Amino acid sequence: MFLKLKRVALVALVAGFAFPASAEDASWDAVVAAAKKEGKVVVYNMALGAPYFAAVVKSFEKEYGIAVESLDLRASELVERLRTEQSAGRYLGDVEMITTTMIEEQLKNGDFIQKLPPIPNAANLRPPFKATEYSIPAYVQPMGILINTRLVKGDDVPKSWNDLNSPKWTGKLLSDDMRPLGSGNTLFAVLQNNMGAEFNEKLAEQRPVFSRDMRNDARRVARGEYPIYITQVFAFASDLKGLPVKVIVPQEGAPYAEMDLAVLKNAPHANAARVFMQHFLNVDSQALYANAWMLPVVKGAAERADPEAQPYANARLMGMAKLSERPDMMALAKKLYP
């Protein structure tokens, strides 16, 4: 009886969705055809030539025959370049890939992006990720603790963020600067919200040493300059195999930054932009990110990650920094770290 009911339900489900799905398919085929006619898509991004991004771009070009022009810039330069171009009426870019908070800021300061057209793969986003009216999640960069495995062993290995406040680590923590905008302040804000104000006060008493050279800082820990680095973006350690370092995901979870995709206002290749976003949310594309120790945003990608990447692709998330809280968090960090 139960099986029969299940079969009926399934038939009803298929019947209910078959026709709209076909209509959607047809309409999507038209988008793809229009995109191919446009011939290229210009992507403004912060990936700075990262190999996983290049791999997604390559697979897109291969699948659709549409050329990708990737303009790689650092965050602030990307935002200013877009703002200047849009203000000057030079509509050269189609898609941008930047953090959620930067998109929020763009919406607040000017209408440089346009409402998001339907992207079929958005239906496959995994919780807690969801598309907004203007943007869609692309991937997630969580942060944990990096340890030097020769200097931090056994019970000394931190399991909780609270373990960092043990007296044995006083003066021995390296961190991205928590006062300005960036990973350091994101970590500071998320830990402030989740661990309570006392946590950051105690951490400040540990006198962490600030640096802003995240890639080099991981290597400084590997060389033994410091035993612990506390703003380690998982992905930035994925290519350090062979060095005596390990990324720890604390039991409370990992603060993170979400990278989103948005279509720029008056994008000259708007259809190609949509197809690119659709491709970015493919399980295959997302699996490339998962294998680089980033958190994929669609269902079915984390499961396909290499065994070594699994803990990071499925890491428990703690939260991300909020634009509305940013001035207060930056001021507080400056107060605690004068």
Next chain:
Amino acid sequence: MALSADDRVADLGTMRARLPHARRFLNRAPAGRVVGLTLLALVLAFLTVYPLSMLLYGSLHSTPPGVAGVFTLDGYRDIVSQQNLLTLLNTVGIALAKTIPSLFLAVLLAWILARTDTPFRGTLEVLVTLPFFIPPILTAMAWGMLGNPQVGLLNQLYQGITGSTASPINVYSYGGVVWHMMQYSVPFLFLLIVDAFRAMDPSLEEAARMCGATRLRTFCTVTLQLMLPALTGAAILSFIRGVENFESPLFFGSPAGIHVITTDIYDSINQRSPPQYQYATAISFVIMALMFLIILMQWRILRGRSFQTVSGKGYSPGVMKLGKWRWATFAFCALFFAVTVVLPVSQLLIGSFFKFFGFYEWDMLTLEHYQAVAGSSEFWRAFSNTMLLGFVGATLTMLLGGIVAYVSVRTKWRGRRLIDAMAWLPWMMPGIVLGVGFLWGFALLPHAIPIYGTIWALLLAYISLGTPLSVRVMSSAYGQLSYDLEECSRVHGASWLQTMWRIMIALVWPSFAVGWVLIFFGIMRELSASVLLYSVGSEVLSVVLLKLWANGSAEQVSVIGLIMMAMVIVFRWVQLRVIKRWIGAL
């Protein structure tokens, strides 16, 4: 130079009644000169005044160009704080702390290599200039390993020898910041002044010696005095670069809590939400005003003095015989080379052959970084773009600088001071802000002017950024030439063009070549404007280096740095051979 110094100051005081003067000037000056000067002024205005006017607007407006806002002085008001005063003092202190010893070392090296019989001085001259051409990221990386207090190789060596547990070297300190800056400053100053030493007629020194002056007194009272325009010009350039230096305080100062103006500007643009362009541009204009005061000081120092050392009389640029001391001077140069080049470059070279920079284990030996660079189409595209921009940019910049310097130093034409000042402007604005000025300026041009988003935008920005240096190099060179050379040529029937080609250009050619190399490698390293102006297809090497660095490929960055160094050696070798031929022909 004496005339130009006089006139510079005189011109500053003759702003009144400009209109009648201008009318008289127009009536008297040949039409060609008026057209030429106007054209020159227009070119400089577009390259320097236009992007700066965008920044000035940004400093006086609540929002950047193109966004609705109001005019306010908030940016300037925000500058006035005790914290900023301390930051400014810190910046000036660090710039002075690196300029003074750098100048001392550069003068000593220039004198040794240009005016003494020190052995192998041709080779040493190439070697001591090498640090200038290594990208700062690479030396920061190398010194971060050599001189960090926990596991630095030099500290470990000290501990191994003495048995002490102390770490006497800490690059994350004021000393580290100054030391990192000096590695660029000494060869930079050396390159700017060495040809002034070389081109000097030794008869003046010989006369002092014949009158009983000791070698030291001769050096201090004759040689140094005659080098004053070149020395003060170079020192001021070096000081300004010190104020505007960004990499050294970022890498070695920030972790130690050392703040300078450029890191403050960087924070206000890159690390605040939303970016504080008004504050960044306002503080840059304040710095610019301070820099201008320093230049006025130089003009005052040089006023009324003649520094002509190359005259119509034939001379042989002889060298001083040092006897057994020649090996001491050789050892001094070799030591400088060893500390500033061998130590950090060995790190880069070794690091480039291992899987991870700084981790030297046999099983990590690899050639994959060389293969990756050689097989990267992006690298080769950026390489060819950079070569094109470098060759064309350096040549055009030196030509423009040569013309500006000629007008400024060798003529009494009205308006020449304005042209000289316009050429100076980009040097006085921190690079990270000036890049934004170019972005705003080129993007807001009418769409019919196809510059934005093309390789032309980069070329124009590079010319603008390099012009102050080219003008300084050429001004020093022209300042040394006696006027009788030109007059003699004209009296003997040579046309102005013939005189220029056969006399002036022939004599300033060594300086032109030095300036060309400095600007070529400046273009190769320039990042602030490049990263904001490049477009797909017009990537340059500095952008590729940034991408590799951001992606943690320090080893590939080292490989590219080593390729750049190999190019420097070849360029300098060719350049010195050419200079030698010209000097020999004098």
